[in-house]
Structure formats: C-alpha cells, structure tokens
Amino acid sequence: MKKKRSSILRYDGVQTLLASLLCILGGLLIGFIVLLIIEPSGAWEAITSVLKSYFRYSSAKMQLKYLGQVLTRTAPLLMCALSVLFAYKVGMFNIGAAGQYVAGACAALYMGIALKMPWWVCMIAAMAAGALLGAFSGALKTYCNVNVVISGIMLNWIALYTTNMVLSMDGIKNPMSPYTMQLRGLNTEGLIPQMGLNTLFGNEKSVTIAIPLAIVMAIVVWFILNKTKFGYELKATGYNFHAAKYSGMKENRNIILTMMIAGALAGMGASLLYLTGIEEWETTISSVPAMGFNGIAVAFLGGLSPIGSILAAYFIQHITMGGGNVDLSVYCAQISGLISSLIIFLCAFVAFFKLAIQNRLRKREEAALLAAKPEKGGENA
Amino acid sequence: MILLSQYTLLFASVLLLVALGGCFAERSGVINIGLEGIMVIGALGGALVMKFLPMELGAATMIVAVILSSALAGMLYSLLLAVAAINFKADQTITGTAMNMLATAAATVGVKAMNTAASGGNDVSSDIVYTRARDAFIVRFGNFEFNWFMVVALVALLVAWVLLYKVKFGLRLRACGEHPQAADSVGINVYKMRYAGVMISGILGGIGGIVYITAGVSSWKFENGVAGFGFLALAVMIFGQWKPFKIALAALLFGFFRALGNVYTGFDFLKNLNLPSGIYNMLPYIISLLVLALTSKSSLAPKAEGIPYDKGSR
Numbered sequence: 001m002k003k004k005r006s007s008i009l010r011y012d013g014v015q016t017l018l019a020s021l022l023c024i025l026g027g028l029l030i031g032f033i034v035l036l037i038i039e040p041s042g043a044w045e046a047i048t049s050v051l052k053s054y055f056r057y058s059s060a061k062m063q064l065k066y067l068g069q070v071l072t073r074t075a076p077l078l079m080c081a082l083s084v085l086f087a088y089k090v091g092m093f094n095i096g097a098a099g100q101y102v103a104g105a106c107a108a109l110y111m112g113i114a115l116k117m118p119w120w121v122c123m124i125a126a127m128a129a130g131a132l133l134g135a136f137s138g139a140l141k142t143y144c145n146v147n148v149v150i151s152g153i154m155l156n157w158i159a160l161y162t163t164n165m166v167l168s169m170d171g172i173k174n175p176m177s178p179y180t181m182q183l184r185g186l187n188t189e190g191l192i193p194q195m196g197l198n199t200l201f202g203n204e205k206s207v208t209i210a211i212p213l214a215i216v217m218a219i220v221v222w223f224i225l226n227k228t229k230f231g232y233e234l235k236a237t238g239y240n241f242h243a244a245k246y247s248g249m250k251e252n253r254n255i256i257l258t259m260m261i262a263g264a265l266a267g268m269g270a271s272l273l274y275l276t277g278i279e280e281w282e283t284t285i286s287s288v289p290a291m292g293f294n295g296i297a298v299a300f301l302g303g304l305s306p307i308g309s310i311l312a313a314y315f316i317q318h319i320t321m322g323g324g325n326v327d328l329s330v331y332c333a334q335i336s337g338l339i340s341s342l343i344i345f346l347c348a349f350v351a352f353f354k355l356a357i358q359n360r361l362r363k364r365e366e367a368a369l370l371a372a373k374p375e376k377g378g379e380n381a
Numbered sequence: 382m383i384l385l386s387q388y389t390l391l392f393a394s395v396l397l398l399v400a401l402g403g404c405f406a407e408r409s410g411v412i413n414i415g416l417e418g419i420m421v422i423g424a425l426g427g428a429l430v431m432k433f434l435p436m437e438l439g440a441a442t443m444i445v446a447v448i449l450s451s452a453l454a455g456m457l458y459s460l461l462l463a464v465a466a467i468n469f470k471a472d473q474t475i476t477g478t479a480m481n482m483l484a485t486a487a488a489t490v491g492v493k494a495m496n497t498a499a500s501g502g503n504d505v506s507s508d509i510v511y512t513r514a515r516d517a518f519i520v521r522f523g524n525f526e527f528n529w530f531m532v533v534a535l536v537a538l539l540v541a542w543v544l545l546y547k548v549k550f551g552l553r554l555r556a557c558g559e560h561p562q563a564a565d566s567v568g569i570n571v572y573k574m575r576y577a578g579v580m581i582s583g584i585l586g587g588i589g590g591i592v593y594i595t596a597g598v599s600s601w602k603f604e605n606g607v608a609g610f611g612f613l614a615l616a617v618m619i620f621g622q623w624k625p626f627k628i629a630l631a632a633l634l635f636g637f638f639r640a641l642g643n644v645y646t647g648f649d650f651l652k653n654l655n656l657p658s659g660i661y662n663m664l665p666y667i668i669s670l671l672v673l674a675l676t677s678k679s680s681l682a683p684k685a686e687g688i689p690y691d692k693g694s695r
Contacts, residue, residue: 034487034490039494093474140674144673144677144678146670147619149414150612150615150616150619150673151670151673153612154612154616154669155666156609157608158666161659165659287605287606293478296478300475329502330502331494331497332489332497332505334493334604335490337486337489337490338483338487340486341479345465345476348465348472348475348476348479349469351470351472352469
C-alpha cells in the first residue's frame with residue numbers, strides 16, 4: 001500500500017486521528033442530546049462550559065493555575081493509558097490497570113506517610129506493587145489459562161479492599177475523616193519536587209516534575225515498542241502466540257514480563273497523583289477509582305499510540321474538569337463521565353471505520369487500474 | 382443462620398440469572414463483558430417502575446411489571462453489544478468495557494437529572510428509594526424472608542436448560558458458538574442466532590440487576606453501579622463450565638461467600654476472629670480467582686467465542 005500520489009487518507013496516523021476526532025464529535029453530540037433532554041434551555045451553555053473547562057476564568061493567572069491542575073491529573077491518566085496500550089500491543093486487555101493503579105497508590109502512600117520515605121522510594125515502591133499485581137495476572141494466564149480480563153477484574157477488587165485496610169491503619173488515616181493524612185504536612189520529602197515548574201502555572205502547588213516524567217515515560221514506551229528487539233518480540237507474541245513460540249521466543253516469559261511492565265506503569269501513575277499532594281486516598285471508597293478505566297478510554301482514543309495518548313489523556317481531563325462547570329442545580333458533573341464513556345464505546349468502531357476508508361481507497365485504486373489496463377486485475381492488499 | 386441462608390439464596394439467584402445470561406451470549410459466540418452494565422440498566426428499569434407504579438395495583442402486578450421492565454431495559458441495552466459485535470465486528474472486550482462505564486454514567490446522569498428536577502434543585506443525589514414496593518416481593522416465613530426473585534431464578538434455570546438442550550433453537554445457538562461456518566453451511570442464520578444469544582443475556586442480566594439492588598436494601602445509589610457482580614457472574618459461568626446446572630451450583634457457592642460478608646457479625650466465632658470487614662468483602666473475589674486458577678486449564682469454552690463471524694471467511 002505504499003504508492004506515490006496517494007491521498008493523505010492513506011496514512012495510518014491520519015486515519016487514526018480522523019477516527020478519534022469522529023469519536024469525540026459523536027460523544028459530544030450524544031452528550032449534548034442528553035443535556036437537551038434534561039433541560040433544553042441551558043444545554044448549549046452547559047456543553048460549551050464542559051468544553052471551555054478552565055478557560056472560563058477570565059484572568060490568565062487563574063487559567064494557568066487550573067491548567068496546572070488539569071496537567072497534574074493528566075500525568076497519572078496518561079500512565080494508566082500507557083499501561084493499557086502496552087499490554088494491548090501484546091494481545092492482552094489490561095482491565096486490571098485500575099487495580100494496579102490502586103496497588104500503586106497503596107504502596108506510595110504507605111511508604112510516604114508511615115515510613116516517611118523520600119518521593120523516589122515511594123514511586124519505586126508503587127511501581128513494584130503494580131508490577132507484582134500485573135505479573136500475577138500474567139502468571140495466571142500462562143500457567144493456569146485464566147483470562148487476563150477476568151483475573152484483572154477480580155484483582156481490582158482485591159486490591160481495593162486491601163488498600164482500604166492498609167491505609168486505614170493508625171498513623172496513616174486521618175482520625176477525623178475517612179481520608180489518609182496529608183503528605184504535605186507530614187513528609188515534605190515524600191512530595192514529588194516541583195523544580196520551579198509551579199511558577200509557570202500561577203504557583204499551583206500540585207504542579208511537579210510528575211508531568212514531564214509521564215511524558216518521558218510515554219516516549220520510553222514508544223521507543224521500547226517500536227525501536228527495540230524486545231518490543232518486537234513482545235508484539236510478535238501478541239500477534240501470533242504459536243508463531244512466536246516456534247520461532248524460539250520465550251512466549252510465557254514475554255507475557256508475564258509484559259503484564260509486569262504494564263502493572264509498573266499503572267502503579268507509577270498512582271504515585272504521580274498521590275505524591276503531588278493534590279488528593280488524599282478515601283479509605284471508605286467502595287468502588288475502584290475510575291482512573292484505570294479511563295486509561296482504557298484514553299489508550300483507544302489515542303489510537304493505541306503513546307504519543308496520541310498524551311493528547312487524549314489531556315482531552316479527557318480537560319472535559320472532566322469542565323464537567324464541574326455546568327449549572328449543578330439543573331445538570332450534574334457526571335455529564336463529562338458520560339461523554340467519555342460514549343467516546344470509548346464509539347472507539348470500538350474505529351477498526352471498522354478505518355477498514356471502510358481502506359476499502360474505499362482500494363476500490364478507487366482498482367477502478368483506476370482497470371481503466372488504465374483493462375486486461376489486468378486489481379491489486380489485492 | 383436463617384439470615385445467612387436467606388442472603389445466600391438471594392445472591393445466588395442474582396449470580397445464577399446473570400451467569401445464565403452470560404452463558405447464552407457465549408454459547409452463541411459473543412463474549413459479554415458488558416453484563417455489569419446491563420445489570421445497572423436493568424436495575425434502573427426495575428427501580429423506576431417500583432418508584433412510580435402505584436402500590437394499589439397489588440403485589441402481583443408490581444412483580445410482573447418490575448420484572449418485565451428490567452428485562453426490557455436489559456435487552457434494549459444489550460443491543461448496543463449486539464450491533465457493535467455482530468454487525469460491525471467490533472472488539473467485544475472494548476465494547477463490553479465501554480458498556481459498563483456507559484451504564485453507570487448514564488444511570489447516574491439520568492437519576493440525578495430526575496431527582497434534581499423533581500426537587501427543584503434540592504436533591505442532587507443519584508438515589509432511588511423503593512421501600513414499599515420492595516415488600517411486594519417478600520413473603521415472610523417466621524424470620525426467613527422468602528423472595529419471589531428466588532422462584533424467578535429457578536424458573537430461569539429450568540427454561541435455560543430446556544432452551545439450550547431440549548429444543549432445536551439451543552442446538553443451533555450452540556453450533557454458532559462452536560463452529561459458525563458449519564452452522565451457516567446448513568442454513569442457520571448465524572447473525573440472527575447471535576442476536577438471540579445476546580438479547581437473552583440482556584434479559585437475564587437486566588433481571589439479575591433488579592434482584593441485586595433489592596437484595597438487602599430499600600434504596601440504591603446508582604453512582605455505585607453493581608460492585609463487580611456482573612464480573613463475578615462471569616467467573617461463576619466459567620466455573621460452571623457453560624452448563625446451566627453446574628452454573629447453579631457455582632452460583633450457590635459464590636452466593637454463600639458473598640452473603641458471609643453481609644452477615645458475618647451474626648456469628649460469634651467469626652466475630653471473635655476480629656478480622657476487618659474488608660477481608661469478607663474480598664472473599665468472593667479471592668475464591669473465584671482460586672477456583673478459576675484451578676479449573677481453567679481444561680477450558681470448555683465455546684470455541685468460536687469472541688471471534689466476529691464473517692461470512693466471507695468460510
């Protein structure tokens with residue numbers, strides 16, 4: 001399929017971008033219809049305030065401050081998306097990213113609050129915890145043939161309840177509230193350093209090197225998957241397990257390793273949120289935090305590319321913050337959750353959409369070929 | 382002890398209904414990860430009827446109306462999966478995951494909008510209260526609260542068995558999950574059969590949803606979804622090896638462990654162990670992982686499940 005004079009639609013990246021934009025548009029459109037049904041008079045204002053997000057503040061300083069908050073929350077989401085897409089490239093659907101994220105939060109906060117460790121120790125602990133959970137899923141898959149989706153979901157809940165128990169211990173949980181104690185007051189070493197980044201964002205306290213760190217990780221994941229022999233082997237295992245096995249790759253090791261890396265990415269994501277002090281863990285929470293599941297949305301919206309995921313993660317956090325701007329006496333903030341879930345649902349059609357574009361292009365090409373040389377058949381891709 | 386058996390039966394009913402739903406979808410060749418979402422929407426459909434149907438119509442009307450509306454809501458919602466997975470050949474795992482997220486988000490937005498509008502902006506919760514309507518389903522024998530939903534689950538089990546093994550429809554459905562090309566070659570419409578499988582799973586999942594939210598409480602916060610019960614049901618289905626009666630036994634086992642989490646404080650020896658409640662909450666999930674680890678090696682899953690059927694690939 002590499003011909004000159006071909007249309008721009010031919011590039012895979014362009015097709016993916018187009019498909020993602022279509023998903024976003026579709027999600028927004030259905031979201032808008034839902035708003036119209038709830039209350040038509042304010043629907044337009046509501047959907048624009050979701051899209052405007054922090055731009056609704058008039059002063060540049062406030063805009064920067066809230067942009068900083070959006071970016072701080074983008075970093076962990078991006079990590080979860082990387083976790084999902086890394087596993088997906090190896091043929092596994094890592095719905096367990098949510099649980100690996102929870103395990104990461106548990107380890108990071110335990111190290112930070114109970115043991116007063118510096119931030120990088122906490123982060124490594126979070127990665128280790130996520131990796132452990134991921135490896136467990138991978139091992140169950142290779143040795144016991146348990147579907148990664150099912151084991152991931154079970155481990156999500158196990159991780160959630162374990163984390164609630166661990167973080168409810170004396171000295172970690174705030175005795176006055178269901179939340180853990182604030183890291184900022186107890187162990188400033190445990191906070192990810194800002195290195196002056198906060199001054200760029202209206203002195204927003206939560207802006208730290210977590211943001212560039214997440215972007216670096218996205219590039220590392222891209223590099224491993226596309227530029228190394230290791231990544232090539234992993235992808236080969238995902239494409240065809242048996243072929244990989246017969247060509248001498250260690251297929252079982254590859255699967256466990258993939259899940260370990262995916263778990264470490266999600267675990268690190270949690271440390272990037274909880275070690276900035278923007279949020280505490282709620283020890284009575286009864287559902288798995290949405291971050292990991294949103295990671296799935298981001299990974300697919302980003303066309304399963306690490307670089308695309310950066311944009312997608314930002315977009316999802318942008319509209320999530322925007323959800324809080326709607327008139328809460330008529331609508332509710334969850335409208336942005338609804339829009340993002342609609343977007344993922346539409347993302348399931350991306351493959352079909354791309355195939356449709358390719359089919360059309362091929363038919364056009366075949367027609368052109370037939371017109372030129374009637375005796376020869378069309379080229380088959 | 383009575384309380385434990387009551388909750389065991391109730392939770393087993395939920396798991397049985399939903400797992401049978403999953404079984405129908407998978408037997409036809411479609412993996413239904415979206416059961417959790419179907420449960421939420423089914424629960425919403427039932428809860429709305431419980432809230433708005435006047436009690437004066439009598440208990441029997443209430444029971445029938447609630448079950449029908451849950452089943453209908455679940456079935457309509459399952460069409461999302463059917464269209465995506467069967468017509469558009471979309472990835473079934475992504476579709477199912479999206480459906481789970483979508484269901485909770487949509488139910489939350491819908492119920493909040495309803496409550497906000499009804500209260501003029503004072504009540505922005507996502508709760509539906511159905512205290513009185515719930516009584517229609519309960520018959521008390523001493524301390525034991527018999528629930529009509531237990532009968533529904535039992536009937537569903539028998540019907541499922543007959544449908545799958547005793548009539549032509551079941552044979553055809555199973556053929557589509559094992560070898561759709563062969564089924565097609567003898568004139569079975571694979572797309573139609575898969576639609577039927579997914580829609581039956583929607584009906585059963587929807588009813589399972591309303592049973593779950595009315596099991597122990599008389600109001601439900603839709604923000605919370607159904608706490609992974611749809612997934613637990615999938616584990617039950619796998620443990621039950623895609624066979625109705627084995628699924629029923631598995632549902633009883635899992636229901637027991639789930640019930641233990643609700644009522645363990647009533648047993649002195651369990652209370653004296655002084656374990657945090659989190660341990661009991663985790664139990665069903667730990668057990669199901671263990672069980673899956675031990676039983677998945679020789680999987681009896683339908684061979685063509687999860688693979689979109691393409692007529693051209695014969």
